[in-house]
Amino acid sequence: MPNSDWIFRWFHIMAGIMWIGLLYFFNFVNVAATKEATAAGEAGPISKYVTPRALFWFRWGAVVTWIFGAALLGTMPAPGGDNGFVDAFLLRGRMAPIGFGAWLGTIMLLNVWGLIWPNQKKILGFVPATDEEKTKARRIAFLASRTNTMLSIPMLFFMATGPSSFSQTFLYH
Amino acid sequence: MKNPLDSLWGTVISGFVLTAILYFIARAIVASTTGTV
Numbered sequence: 001m002p003n004s005d006w007i008f009r010w011f012h013i014m015a016g017i018m019w020i021g022l023l024y025f026f027n028f029v030n031v032a033a034t035k036e037a038t039a040a041g042e043a044g045p046i047s048k049y050v051t052p053r054a055l056f057w058f059r060w061g062a063v064v065t066w067i068f069g070a071a072l073l074g075t076m077p078a079p080g081g082d083n084g085f086v087d088a089f090l091l092r093g094r095m096a097p098i099g100f101g102a103w104l105g106t107i108m109l110l111n112v113w114g115l116i117w118p119n120q121k122k123i124l125g126f127v128p129a130t131d132e133e134k135t136k137a138r139r140i141a142f143l144a145s146r147t148n149t150m151l152s153i154p155m156l157f158f159m160a161t162g163p164s165s166f167s168q169t170f171l172y173h
Numbered sequence: 174m175k176n177p178l179d180s181l182w183g184t185v186i187s188g189f190v191l192t193a194i195l196y197f198i199a200r201a202i203v204a205s206t207t208g209t210v
Contacts, residue, residue, distance in 0.1 A: 027181065079206075093206035097199045146178035153188025154195050162199075171196075172203040 005075045012068035016159075018061035020152055022054050027149045030054070031142070047124060055120055062112045069105060073098070076163070097172055101158030108148045108155065115144035 030051070037043040076084030079093045088099035119141035122129035129137060161171050177183030 027184070091199075091202055094203055096202040096206075100195050100199050143176075143178055146184050150178065150184050150188040150191065153185070154192040157192045157196070158199070172200050 008068050008072035008075065012065060012072055015061050015064035015068060018057055019065050022058040023148055023152060025054065026145055052124060059112050059117050062109050066105060066109045073102060094168055097158050098162030101155050101162050104151050104155035108151050111144045111148050116141050
């Protein structure tokens, strides 16, 4: 195992917990809490103090997770003769399972930066938006976040099973 | 038809269904290159 391997894995997991932990916080806790607080006329502090901070660690956690994941794949021996990063993304041989995880993680990262964050900026008032635009942004951000929650389930399955020798023997044999 | 992503449980169940589908695809890819399944 190259020296860099364990460092990349360690930081990939730490940042991944930050990212997916906050994704689950948004979907399992914050959506319902905000809905209830809005009905009670008390949602202000959540969108002022909690959501912006959570979104900061959420979107940068996603970037750091992807970078260390990509670096980790690069250290993996690849049966196709290229490096592990290339073989994973090309779904080659035994790198296919972790490749599925890598593709799902990449789609999720693009969802964060391409859909969730730009629409959250409108919702939170960081960029100007009409009420109609805010309503539309709320729906898009919600569905993108729910899509990521759905994708996180197979993504974590492939992250957990793709690279291990146990799963290569029993799950994919 | 209702969007399953509107419900938290619909989202979670969709995730597990997608996992099963992708697992069999990944397994078939590994088998096609190693001929072990």
